[in-house]
Amino acid sequence: MNTLAQNTRHWSVELALKIWTKERVWLVSLAILIVLFLFAPDQGVESAKFTATNLRDVAPFLVLSIGIAAYAGATGADGLIARAFTGSPAVMILIAALAGGLSPFCSCGVIPLIAALLAMGVPLSAVMAFWLASPVMDPSMFVLTTGVLGVEFAIAKTIAAVSLGVFGGTVVHLLAKSGGLTDPLREDVGNGGCGGAKVRTAQPVVWTFWRDSARVTKFVREGIKTTLFLAKWLTLAFVLESLMLAWLPADLVASTLGGAGLAPIGIATLVGVPAYLNGYAALPLVGGLMGQGMAPGAGLAFLVAGGVTSLPAAVAVWALVKRPVFLLYLGIALSGSFAAGLAFQLWVTL
Template sequence: MTDMPLGAPGQRSVLRSLWQTQRVWLASATILAALAVFDPLQAAESAVFAVGALLNTAPFLILSIAIAAWAGATGADNLIAKAFSGTPLLMIGLGALAGGISPFCSCGVIPLIAALLAMGVPLSAVMAFWLASPIMDPSMFVLTAGVLDLEFAVAKTLAAIGLGLFGGTVVHLMMKGGAFADPLREGVGNGGCGGAKMRAPRPVVWRFWADADRRAKFGKTALSTTLFLAKWLMLAFVLESLMLAWIPAETITEMLGGDGLVPIATATLVGVPAYLNGYAALPLVGGLIEQGMAPGAGLAFLVAGGVTSIPAAMAVWALAKREVFAVYIGLSLSGAFASGLLFQLWTSMT
């Protein structure tokens, strides 16, 4: 049997299949390989940063993966879906509140979001949770109060919940017009058409480990979710490391000074590419405010950057169809600007 000629149709088909199934891993490897050639030190720093970030988020990821796999294996996912089948506005409110106070980071919430959408939970309620979750959690509240002040921490919490309410309501109205019937990408959860329809009821078996089929489903779901998260988060953290290395904090400082609407709008837009992470951004904003930046601009930067940070945005891109991603970004920016403007009006009156 002769070797296949280079560039033969069969070989091209294999390469095409490899790219389609492993393109995210290949993208990360290509970036690191290029860095190793042109900037070996940055390649090592990016690799260490990505691995460290994955380890830091591992506890939340493991918990959320286990919850998603457990819900599917036991059949409890139908109970969760039924809990979200009430009044849409109430579900949006609960989603926004849960996102604003939950301890899950933007990465750890990914399997929960995929599971909720696959269960048939309306995208409006899920979007409320999705938008609020990256902005605030209990540890972030404490740190924000310490680095900035309590008023700013409360404002950021209200902004998280408010953005969730705003986004969920907008998506609900769009869904009433026929949009987002199939929010998930093919191959995620139930795939596209299964992402917005309630499954047929089935019995719940809490002791799922006693059933071989349910044990197998738990393991399969946990493994597939872990591999899905690992490839996307590795790419996200590699890109984030380059952003931190190549966008000096001084550049951000120069762009965000001043008062009025322009700094708030600028902070909203700059927060998209320049956001560091929830914890590293706080001292930067504190320094900018000390140098004269309006508090409203600082809040807009934190809100916009939190929701559109590379890990959070790539999570949406990986799970949802492009139109959902576009709406997510639009809601993030408009909500961040509104939050900054309202906070600026509040501080000017007090």
């Protein structure tokens, strides 16, 4: 009996850990709403309505972004990234930055892809350009940014992503020419997994994927996966935004992150590093802050800095490259994000 009880308890713990690992974002959102309904029922009702209304309003953009991501995966268009790393250094840096900022590349494939590129001898400058631009923007992110923050902000964020990639790639190229940054990979890093295979054995793109049953299955699978991913993060984001709008004093936001000076942009750049949740979840949060007086340049700096230095992105860089390259990555990300926010703030005030 004791053995049965121990096995049951062990199985229950394992099941709870699995559920928490896979569904923790949904569970956090649910837990917040439950606590609100128990201790602040009026705010609980308001937060639930706010979340449902905003999910409804962003649904058209959500559907379009899901379609783009699923289509790219089903057709093999994400494999076009392999063609970005050929040519002269200047061409490689520019194309790699464009590829990172514009291609719907799966985030789970970035780590093995980068490992494969570096192991194959692709210059670190081009890899860094892609690596810096990739977490900031892609077509689905552009669509959702347009729906939440407007097309002008989406265009500015795209330009910032590509510019950051070009800036970082150029800095790395100049340092490499002077004899630095040799052998950037850690000793125990291989040549990548499935993501790296896309570089080593690039496959042709099948634009009419619906003629292939396997690709149709992949389209459906990618669509469901992307839907669940975006829905859970946007739900959490809107719940948090409702609390922020209710309890965060607007005058505090306006005085700290408002205005056209350097301080708000600098603060937003630094705050973006620890406060950033997820590229999709951050959009409505920044929208709420801007509605309370946050400067547009500060909002852009927050999104760019947070995207590049978010925990998943930073851990990926740390896992693959040596410490000097990692520190250079952080320095370029923060300085480039600050410059992008400043440039955008100057643009909107003209």
